[in-house]
Structures are given as C-alpha cells and as structure tokens.
Amino acid sequence: MNNKSVDIGVGVFLCIFSVAVYLYAGQYSGRGVNSYGPDFFPKALSVMMFISATILIIRGLAGISLTTLESTDRQGFIRAGGTLALGVIYIGLMKLIGFYIATALFLYVLMAFLGQKGQLTRILVSGIVASLIFGIFHLFLKIPLPEGFIYNSLKSF
Amino acid sequence: MDSLINLLDAFQIIFSNPYSLMYILIGVAAGIIVGCLPGLTATMGVALLVPFTFSLPPVQGLLLLLGIFTGGIYGGSISGILIRTPGTPAAAATLLDGYPLSQRGEAGKAIGIATIASFIGGSIGALIMSFLAPEIAQFGLRFGPPEFFALAIFGLTMIISISGVSLLKGAIAALFGLLLTTIGLDPLSGVARFSFGSDDLLGGITFIPALIGLFGFAQVFHNIEKMQIVPQVKSKVGKILPSLKEIRSLLPTMFKSGGMGAMTGSVPGLGADVAAFIAYAEAKRTAKKPEEFGKGALEGVAAPEAANNGATGGAMIPMLTLGIPGDAVTAVLLGALTIHGFQPGPLLFVNHLDIVYPIFAGMILCQLVLLIVGLAGARLFARLINIDTRILTAVIFLLCIVGSYSIRFSFFDVGLGLTIGVLAYFMGKAQFPVSPILLALILGPMAEQNMRRSLMLSRDDPTIFFTRPISAIFLFLAVFMAITSYIRFKQLRKIEQRVADDAAVENESNNG
Amino acid sequence: MKKFVCLLAVLFIFAAPASAQDFPNKDITLIVPWSAGGGTDTIARALVKNAEEHIGVNVNVVNQTGGGGVVGMTAAKLARADGYSVGMITFGLSTYKLMGLSDISYRDYELIQLLNQSSAAISVRSKSEWTTLGELIEFAQANPGEVSLGHTGAGGAWHLSAASLGVLHDAEFNFIPFDGGAPTRAAMLGGHVDAVATGIDEVKQLYDAGEVRILAVNALERHPAFPDVPTLEEAGYKIDAPVLDWRGLALPQGVPEDRVAIIEEGFKKMFEDPEFVAFTEEVGLALVYEDAEGYESFLANMEEVLAPTLDAVGLLKE
Numbered sequence: 001m002n003n004k005s006v007d008i009g010v011g012v013f014l015c016i017f018s019v020a021v022y023l024y025a026g027q028y029s030g031r032g033v034n035s036y037g038p039d040f041f042p043k044a045l046s047v048m049m050f051i052s053a054t055i056l057i058i059r060g061l062a063g064i065s066l067t068t069l070e071s072t073d074r075q076g077f078i079r080a081g082g083t084l085a086l087g088v089i090y091i092g093l094m095k096l097i098g099f100y101i102a103t104a105l106f107l108y109v110l111m112a113f114l115g116q117k118g119q120l121t122r123i124l125v126s127g128i129v130a131s132l133i134f135g136i137f138h139l140f141l142k143i144p145l146p147e148g149f150i151y152n153s154l155k156s157f
Numbered sequence: 158m159d160s161l162i163n164l165l166d167a168f169q170i171i172f173s174n175p176y177s178l179m180y181i182l183i184g185v186a187a188g189i190i191v192g193c194l195p196g197l198t199a200t201m202g203v204a205l206l207v208p209f210t211f212s213l214p215p216v217q218g219l220l221l222l223l224g225i226f227t228g229g230i231y232g233g234s235i236s237g238i239l240i241r242t243p244g245t246p247a248a249a250a251t252l253l254d255g256y257p258l259s260q261r262g263e264a265g266k267a268i269g270i271a272t273i274a275s276f277i278g279g280s281i282g283a284l285i286m287s288f289l290a291p292e293i294a295q296f297g298l299r300f301g302p303p304e305f306f307a308l309a310i311f312g313l314t315m316i317i318s319i320s321g322v323s324l325l326k327g328a329i330a331a332l333f334g335l336l337l338t339t340i341g342l343d344p345l346s347g348v349a350r351f352s353f354g355s356d357d358l359l360g361g362i363t364f365i366p367a368l369i370g371l372f373g374f375a376q377v378f379h380n381i382e383k384m385q386i387v388p389q390v391k392s393k394v395g396k397i398l399p400s401l402k403e404i405r406s407l408l409p410t411m412f413k414s415g416g417m418g419a420m421t422g423s424v425p426g427l428g429a430d431v432a433a434f435i436a437y438a439e440a441k442r443t444a445k446k447p448e449e450f451g452k453g454a455l456e457g458v459a460a461p462e463a464a465n466n467g468a469t470g471g472a473m474i475p476m477l478t479l480g481i482p483g484d485a486v487t488a489v490l491l492g493a494l495t496i497h498g499f500q501p502g503p504l505l506f507v508n509h510l511d512i513v514y515p516i517f518a519g520m521i522l523c524q525l526v527l528l529i530v531g532l533a534g535a536r537l538f539a540r541l542i543n544i545d546t547r548i549l550t551a552v553i554f555l556l557c558i559v560g561s562y563s564i565r566f567s568f569f570d571v572g573l574g575l576t577i578g579v580l581a582y583f584m585g586k587a588q589f590p591v592s593p594i595l596l597a598l599i600l601g602p603m604a605e606q607n608m609r610r611s612l613m614l615s616r617d618d619p620t621i622f623f624t625r626p627i628s629a630i631f632l633f634l635a636v637f638m639a640i641t642s643y644i645r646f647k648q649l650r651k652i653e654q655r656v657a658d659d660a661a662v663e664n665e666s667n668n669g
Numbered sequence: 670m671k672k673f674v675c676l677l678a679v680l681f682i683f684a685a686p687a688s689a690q691d692f693p694n695k696d697i698t699l700i701v702p703w704s705a706g707g708g709t710d711t712i713a714r715a716l717v718k719n720a721e722e723h724i725g726v727n728v729n730v731v732n733q734t735g736g737g738g739v740v741g742m743t744a745a746k747l748a749r750a751d752g753y754s755v756g757m758i759t760f761g762l763s764t765y766k767l768m769g770l771s772d773i774s775y776r777d778y779e780l781i782q783l784l785n786q787s788s789a790a791i792s793v794r795s796k797s798e799w800t801t802l803g804e805l806i807e808f809a810q811a812n813p814g815e816v817s818l819g820h821t822g823a824g825g826a827w828h829l830s831a832a833s834l835g836v837l838h839d840a841e842f843n844f845i846p847f848d849g850g851a852p853t854r855a856a857m858l859g860g861h862v863d864a865v866a867t868g869i870d871e872v873k874q875l876y877d878a879g880e881v882r883i884l885a886v887n888a889l890e891r892h893p894a895f896p897d898v899p900t901l902e903e904a905g906y907k908i909d910a911p912v913l914d915w916r917g918l919a920l921p922q923g924v925p926e927d928r929v930a931i932i933e934e935g936f937k938k939m940f941e942d943p944e945f946v947a948f949t950e951e952v953g954l955a956l957v958y959e960d961a962e963g964y965e966s967f968l969a970n971m972e973e974v975l976a977p978t979l980d981a982v983g984l985l986k987e
Binding site: 042046075077125144 | 351
C-alpha cells in the first residue's frame with residue numbers, strides 16, 4: 001500500500017468520523033446557559049476536522065505528499081501483536097492470581113517470546129523485577145495492587 | 158533586604174537539624190525514581206509520601222516533599238531521554254530531542270544537560286519565588302477566563318513547531334486530541350458528553366494513561382517490530398558528560414527558559430508541562446540551527462528542562478501567597494501544609510515566616526542536591542539502555558502497564574493506554590506526529606472551558622477577547638508565533654528538500 | 670523447567686496469606702473520589718492521620734478521580750466487600766441520578782457515618798462596591814444578569830445554593846462555573862467575577878486576611894468560626910431548606926456485619942480524635958456526626974430538597 005492510498009483512506013475515514021461527531025454532538029445543543037453550550041466545541045472541531053481531512057484527500061489524489069510510509073517488518077509486526085496479546089492475558093491473570101505471581105510469570109514468558117536466551121537469566125530477571133516493582137509500588141508507596149481472586153478467597157475463609 | 162536576612166536565617170534553621178540534608182537527599186532520590194517510572198508522577202510521589210511526613214518536624218517533612226517535587230519533575234526526563242516514555246507529563250517536550258540524542262549513543266550527554274538545565278531553571282524559579290513572590294502572585298491574578306483562552310490559543314500555535322514533516326497531519330492530530338478532551342463530564346454545563354452511559358468514560362480520557370500510550374506503548378511495539386533488523390544502540394562509555402564549552406553555549410537558552418518557566422508556573426492553572434512546551438517552541442523559533450530540532454539538538458533538551466524546573470518554583474508562589482495552587486503538585490503540597498497546621502494564604506506570610514522562608518531555602522538546597530545526584534547518576538542511568546533489548550523491552554512494557562494502572566488503580570485506564578498505544582503505533586507508520594495530540598490533551602480543556610466561560614461573562618459578545626489587554630497581547634503573540642514559526646517551517650522544508658535532492662542525485666550518480 | 674517450578678513454589682510461599690487473624694489485619698484503603706490536595710482529600714488525610722491508634726492498622730488514602738466524583742464513588746461501590754475498602758462519598762452522590770449522569774445513589778452503599786456539612790457563602794473581594802447581601806441582590810434585581818457570580822461547577826452544592834437564592838428572591842445572576850474551588854477564588858480575587866458562591870470554609874484564609882468580604886452564609890444558624898457573618902435570613906433573604914454540601918463514609922454492600930461494626934467504631938474514634946477536631950476548627954470546617962441511620966434519612970431528605978432546585982437551573986433529567 002503506498003502513501004497516496006493511505007492518505008486517501010485516512011482522509012475518508014476522518015470525514016465520516018467528523019460527520020458522525022457533528023451529528024452526535026447535536027443532542028447537547030440547548031443544554032448550556034448561553035449560545036456556546038456543550039455542543040459548540042465538538043461541532044467546531046468536527047468542522048475543522050472535516051476540512052482538514054478533505055484537504056488530505058485532495059492532496060492524496062493530486063499526489064502532493066512529502067511523506068513515505070514506513071516499511072513494516074512482517075515477522076516483527078506479528079511479534080508486536082503477540083506482545084500485545086500477552087499483555088492482555090497478563091491483565092486478566094493479574095485479577096485472578098494476584099499481581100506478584102502474574103508479573104513474574106508474564107516477564108518470564110514475554111522474555112522467552114522475544115527470544116531471550118538462558119533459563120537462569122529469565123528466572124532471575126523476572127523474579128527480581130517483579131519483587132522490585134512490588135516493593136516500590138505496593139510496600140513503599142502503598143498503591144493497592146490486585147491481590148487476585150484466589151488469594152482473597154483463601155484469605156476470607 | 159528583609160527577605161535576604163530571613164532567607165539566611167532559614168538556612169540556619171535548616172542546618173540546625175543535622176538530618177535536614179539527609180531528608181532533602183532522600184526526597185530528591187525518591188523523586189527521581191518516582192519521576193522516571195512511567196505513570197508515577199511527581200504529584201503522586203508527593204501525595205503518597207505525605208503520611209510519612211507526619212512523624213517528622215514540619216520543616217524536615219516539607220524538605221522531604223520539596224525534594225520529591227524537584228526530583229520528580231527532573232526524573233521524568235530520564236525515562237523520556239532513554240526510552241522515549243516521559244515519566245511525568247512535564248518531560249514530554251524533553252524527549253523530542255532527548256531520545257534522538259540517546260539513539261546516537263549520547264544518552265549520558267543528554268541527561269547531563271538535562272541535569273544542568275534543571276538546576277539552573279530550578280534555581281531561577283526558587284530565587285524568583287524567594288524575592289518576588291507577592292508581586293508575582295498579583296500578576297497571576299490578572300489572568301481571568303479570556304486571558305486563559307488566549308494563552309491556550311498561544312500554546313496551540315506550538316503545534317507548528319512539533320508537527321514534523323507535515324503541518325496538515327499535525328493539525329489533524331491536534332484536532333483529534335482536542336476532540337478526545339471533550340469526552341466526559343462537562344463541568345460548565347453538567348452534561349455528560351460522548352460517555353455512552355459508561356462511568357469510566359464519564360471521567361474522560363485520563364491524561365497519564367494517554368501519555369503512556371502515545372509514547373511508551375507505541376515505542377515498545379515499534380521496538381519489538383524492529384528488534385531483529387535494527388541493531389541495539391549502545392551508550393558511549395568513557396567521557397560521556399557534556400563539555401564545558403557545550404554548557405556555556407547553552408547558558409543563554411537555560412536562563413531564558415528558566416525565567417519563562419517560572420513565570421508560566423506562577424499563573425494558577427498552568428504547570429510545568431505547558432512551560433516546557435512553550436520554552437521548547439521558543440528555543441526552536443529563535444535557534445541558529447532550527448533544522449537540528451527533533452533530531453537531537455542540545456537546546457531542545459536544555460530549554461524544556463530549564464523551564465519545567467523553573468515552573469516548580471513559580472507554581473509555589475500563588476499556592477503560598479494566596480492559597481491557590483499553581484498546578485497539581487502544589488495542590489498536594491497545599492494539602493500537606495494544611496494538615497501540618499500551616500494553611501497557605503496571605504496570612505502565612507504574616508504568621509508563619511518560620512515556615513515560609515525554610516521552604517524558600519529548601520527549594521534552593523533541593524536544586525543543589527539535584528545537580529549533584531543527577532550528575533553522579535547520569536553515567537549510571539545512561540548505562541541502563543545497554544541492557545539487552547529483549548529484557549529491557551519486556552520490562553518497559555511491564556512498567557507501562559503497571560504505570561497506567563497506578564494513576565487511579567483502574568484496569569480501564571490500562572485498556573485506554575494500550576488502545577492509544579496501538580493507534581499511535583499506526584500513526585507513526587503513516588507519519589502522523591503524536592506530540593500534537595499530547596499538546597491538545599493538555600490545552601484542550603483550558604481552551605474550551607475558558608472560551609465558553611468568557612462568552613458567559615460577556616453574554617455572547619466575542620469582543621471580550623480583544624478588549625482586555627493581556628488577552629489581546631497573547632492573541633497577537635499567537636498570530637506572531639504562528640507566522641514566524643510557519644516561515645521557519647517553510648525554510649526548514651526547503652533545506653531538507655535540497656538535502657534529499659542532493660542525496661538522490663548522489664545515489665543516481667553512484668548507481669550510474 | 671524444574672527450576673521454574675521451584676521458583677513458582679517459592680513465589681507462592683512468599684505470597685501466601687497470613688493466617689486468618691481478627692479483622693483488620695492489614696492496611697485499609699480509603700477511596701477518595703477527588704484529587705489529591707483538594708478539600709475532600711485533605712479532610713480524608715487528616716482523618717486517618719492517627720488511624721493506627723484507633724483501628725489497629727493504617728488507613729491509606731487513594732484518589733480515584735474523574736467524572737465529578739462518579740469514578741471514585743463507583744469504585745467504592747464495586748470494591749471487594751471485605752471491609753478493607755472504605756469509600757468517601759460526597760455531595761455529588763445526591764445529584765448524579767437526578768441529573769442523569771450515573772445510576773449510583775446512596776442506596777448502593779452500606780452507610781457508615783456522616784462527617785461534615787458545609788454551608789455556602791456568598792463572598793466578594795474586599796475592593797468590591799457591595800458591602801451587604803442586600804445591596805448585591807437589589808442591584809441584581811434592578812439589573813438582571815449584570816452581576817456575574819462564580820461557582821465551583823454546574824450542579825455542585827454551591828451552584829444550587831446560590832441558584833435557589835436567586836430563584837426565590839427574583840434576582841437574576843450571570844452564573845459562571847469554574848472547575849473547583851481554587852480557580853473560583855482566583856477569579857474573585859482578580860476581579861473577573863463580581864461575587865462567588867463557595868463553601869464558607871473555602872474562603873476562611875482570605876477572610877481572615879481581609880482579602881474578601883463574606884456577605885452571608887446559607888445556613889439556618891451562624892457558623893461558629895465566622896460569628897460576624899449573617900445568615901441569609903438575618904440578611905433579609907429567607908430560604909427554607911438550605912442546600913448543604915456533605916461528606917461521609919460508606920462501605921460497599923455485602924460486608925460481614927461484625928466487620929461493619931469494627932469499621933464504624935474505628936472511624937468514629939478517628940473522627941473524635943482531638944487532633945482531627947483541632948484541625949477542622951483551624952480550617953473552619955463544621956463537623957456533623959450522624960450514625961448510619963440518621964445519615965440515611967439525611968440523604969433521603971437531601972434528594973427531595975435538590976430535585977426542585979436542579980429543575981430551576983435546568984439540570985434535572987426527567
């Protein structure tokens with residue numbers, strides 16, 4: 001996909017988006033005390049967005065675009081997606097088994113996924129980093145971190 | 158002259174307790190750690206440590222908190238420079254040039270300059286606070302709704318300076334950011350906008366997770382994608398700190414930015430983040446070589462760092478003299494002072510000079526300690542990015558997740574950060590700049606609320622923005638900045654175009 | 670792989686729960702729905718300052734902000750019902766449902782106690798031409814919309830308080846909402862608005878320093894820390910049921926009864942701590958205690974008072 005079609009695609013999307021925002025903001029009209037109520041700013045912005053997006057499309061069609069689309073490494077892209085997925089699983093796991101263990105596990109798995117060699121390195125790093133973060137955030141700064149469903153059910157009974 | 162004597166007395170009070178320096182040191186060090194962890198801001202650091210100070214004598218307790226404040230604002234720049242993830246919002250402008258420097262292997266130099274700039278800016282702020290507090294406070298009060306609106310518009314012209322290659326794309330990014338700020342409860346009308354019935358969205362787009370998404374998460378995804386192709390950058394070893402000559406050439410920028418920062422900070426409602434962007438744009442506008450900005454210009458690190466630390470002193474002024482905090486951190490300090498039994502306000506200067514001047518003296522001492530700790534640590538910090546990228550990236554990703562959670566203990570915020578991170582990653586692919594979004598998130602609510610508030614005051618009469626002198630001046634400045642920055646921008650594009658053409662010709666001749 | 674299993678085992682041992690002791694055996698979290706350094710936050714932190722003496726463990730204040738308090742109060746409602754999460758609930762809870770912002774109301778909580786009630790004050794800066802409430806209101810009656818009156822946010826206690834005054838006595842003010850107490854005070858001191866409606870305690874420092882004049886307090890009796898400030902009735906503008914700002918404590922529903930009792934008792938002791946009482950006197954805050962039952966009837970009554978007021982300023986969602 002070349003830059004021209006990206007510009008046009010983004011432009012079309014933004015045009016539709018700004019029209020949607022404008023229409024949706026209509027329900028807030030008349031809710032303020034003067035003529036510049038809560039609908040004014042979103043409407044004004046969506047009009048400006050629409051104009052900008054139209055220029056983007058025109059420039060794309062005319063072929064005046066300075067920028068070039070950054071190349072994407074296919075394998076790397078998949079790896080980045082995998083990392084995101086791991087992150088989402090980690091968040092779910094944190095709620096279940098608590099912050100500390102979930103964090104150590106997550107780091108261990110993520111480092112393996114990213115190709116870090118050495119079993120010992122991974123175990124050490126994940127253990128130490130999880131302890132450090134737990135220490136700073138929870139013990140020192142008293143930030144309530146998720147204790148996990150399991151830990152809490154053990155505790156309350 | 159009285160203030161000088163009081164100030165010297167205050168130093169004596171501070172040093173009469175042998176542990177005072179220790180508390181400052183602990184505060185600054187803890188502040189740097191809190192500041193450089195994404196998601197833990199200086200505001201949070203101070204708030205979280207307030208309970209610790211209950212067991213200390215008031216002066217020592219405040220020294221600890223001031224140390225965290227100073228260290229926290231500075232610490233944000235370290236993660237900004239090293240991993241392109243600002244630890245605090247105030248460091249968001251620093252990474253524009255700090256990160257390119259560290260990509261050239263000059264992380265140590267960048268941190269060194271940030272430290273010295275922070276010291277100079279912070280000292281200017283502390284001195285202005287010590288000697289001119291009452292006068293400055295009166296100036297800050299002259300800012301009403303129309304003035305804030307004009308100031309926000311003035312601030313938004315900085316988009317031109319941080320847009321990168323395409324102004325149009327910068328403008329689109331900024332408009333998108335401004336639209337994001339309209340999500341949530343509108344405090345002026347009590348109407349919930351674009352919240353679709355969700356309590357989380359009613360709270361609006363939280364700034365810190367958005368910041369972590371725009372820079373932290375996006376950078377993690379980028380790094381992971383390029384991991385196998387691009388070799389890891391290693392910090393240079395050996396003599397890594399900036400040379401005296403380099404520092405001397407940066408001094409004017411630092412002094413100017415520090416002063417601008419202190420003035421910006423002293424206006425209630427404007428904090429270190431806005432100060433940093435204003436100073437960055439001004440440094441770029443007046444630079445001898447603006448084409449280096451965004452690619453690792455030393456001024457691009459010095460200006461925002463001097464300004465954001467200058468703003469710390471500035472923000473203390475309205476808090477102490479009027480009981481009106483200049484920004485979020487000073488709001489927390491105000492609470493801490495109140496609980497300690499010293500309610501800030503006009504009477505503080507009458508009844509409690511015994512606490513006011515130690516605060517001033519403490520701010521000055523904090524800058525000195527910051528300089529020493531920062532320079533000693535620069536080498537160590539710079540080595541951090543030499544850790545194997547597979548480990549480092551994993552840990553940064555983890556910190557970003559924990560950081561976006563910690564700001565208000567919300568998994569919604571983590572999801573928000575990740576979503577914005579994915580968006581910012583693709584924006585980077587299509588060469589849409591992300592910094593304008595950040596600027597819009599900072600200035601959007603200020604622009605909208607004050608515009609509508611002004612028009613309520615004038616009962617729909619828009620001339621209110623031009624008939625009030627300060628407002629008119631800032632609107633004029635905004636136009637002036639926009640025009641001169643635009644001319645600069647065009648010149649830059651020409652230079653870059655020529656360079657690109659030369660390179661193309663060279664390539665062709667090489668190939669041919 | 671063996672090492673990994675060992676590591677996990679070690680982690681489990683470290684994270685294993687301490688043997689079940691009497692409640693509470695770890696720090697309690699107090700969720701504050703407003704930002705650090707604000708009025709509510711400062712009161713919360715002062716309240717729990719000596720928590721350990723009174724309940725045996727520390728109480729940590731955490732700020733969950735946003736949506737005019739909705740985010741934090743919802744978090745307190747949804748918190749685990751084990752007694753370790755206590756919520757600070759504030760005035761907004763009486764209005765969210767009426768304004769159509771959120772479905773939460775006081776009925777979603779196990780109420781603990783009321784902490785304080787604050788009354789609104791109408792103030793002007795000392796340079797102002799108005800010296801009494803009468804002058805201000807007469808001017809507003811003669812020149813509808815000419816007097817700009819700043820307040821701390823649409824639908825907030827001070828906005829509603831001032832609005833009901835205006836509606837009852839036919840004075841049309843130009844209401845200018847600000848985002849919280851600090852910017853409102855700054856706008857008054859800078860002369861950007863003619864008068865402001867804030868909590869009376871919020872202007873205490875400026876009043877003591879002679880920077881502002883408090884024209885009247887919207888309460889049935891004079892405030893003990895401001896003996897010279899007349900009530901609305903004394904100033905000649907009677908109001909039947911003043912809108913009061915309030916703050917209190919609540920637990921999520923479903924906490925075991927014995928734990929609720931421990932929390933109630935512990936926080937009552939903190940509330941009566943002489944240091945806390947001295948602090949509230951210093952900042953001009955009127956403490957009002959109501960136990961869970963009295964608290965509930967106060968809140969039920971509050972909603973009845975608020976509905977017509979919200980309707981008058983056009984914020985009532987039918």
